[in-house]
Amino acid sequence: MHRNPVQRGRWVVTAGAVIIVVACMLQWWQLGGGAGELPARTDIGISEGPGFLLFLAAVAVLFLVALPYATESPVAIDKPISFLLLFGIALVAYALRTVAMLEQGLLLYAGQTPPVQPLRGPGYWLAALGLIVFARGVFELWDARQRF
Numbered sequence: 001m002h003r004n005p006v007q008r009g010r011w012v013v014t015a016g017a018v019i020i021v022v023a024c025m026l027q028w029w030q031l032g033g034g035a036g037e038l039p040a041r042t043d044i045g046i047s048e049g050p051g052f053l054l055f056l057a058a059v060a061v062l063f064l065v066a067l068p069y070a071t072e073s074p075v076a077i078d079k080p081i082s083f084l085l086l087f088g089i090a091l092v093a094y095a096l097r098t099v100a101m102l103e104q105g106l107l108l109y110a111g112q113t114p115p116v117q118p119l120r121g122p123g124y125w126l127a128a129l130g131l132i133v134f135a136r137g138v139f140e141l142w143d144a145r146q147r148f
Contacts, residue, residue, distance in 0.1 A: 009140030013083055014065050016134030020058035020090065023130055024051060026123030028097075029106040043106075045123045050096035054127065057090040061134070080141040087131075087138045094131060098124075 024045035032038040045051040064082060067075050101107040107121070118125045 009080075009137050009144055010065050011137070012140055013061060013134060013137030016130050016132070016137055017058040017061040017065075019130030019133060020054060020127055021062070023123045023127035024055040024058070026126060028121045028124040028127075029101060030120040031106065045097070045127060048097065048100065050093045050100065054090050054093035054097065057086050057093060058130070058134075061086050080138070080145045083138045083141055087134055090134065091131060094127060 026044060027042045028045045028047075028051070030040050030042045032040050046055045061083065064078065064086070068078050098107065101124070107124075
């Protein structure tokens with residue numbers, strides 16, 4: 001049975017976008033809350049501009065994937081380059097959010113071992129996984145375009 005590589009790429013991109021959307025709704029950092037610490041302060045991924053941009057890029061991907069099913073004719077924007085552009089936006093937004101978190105001391109926790117504590121920001125790490133899955137899907141779409 002021959003599999004359609006474009007369809008597989010769309011499924012992988014969709015999975016990555018869904019992971020990112022979920023990650024943006026989860027906690028990205030936490031200060032305090034431990035034994036002998038001040039009460040916990042936390043924030044979710046979409047609370048700042050770059051995180052919200054990451055969320056919007058993932059939602060745009062979901063709309064782009066659904067677009068061909070909503071029309072009877074091919075859609076001009078439904079090309080691998082569109083997915084690559086949205087991936088680039090998402091990656092830049094994630095990088096900007098990472099830099100902002102590092103500058104504010106929200107990613108590396110001084111005085112704690114280990115300094116990076118994934119359970120204090122599961123959404124941040126889940127978004128990284130979503131970007132990896134998203135990148136794989138874009139690669140598959142791009143590769144399928146090269147073959148056909």
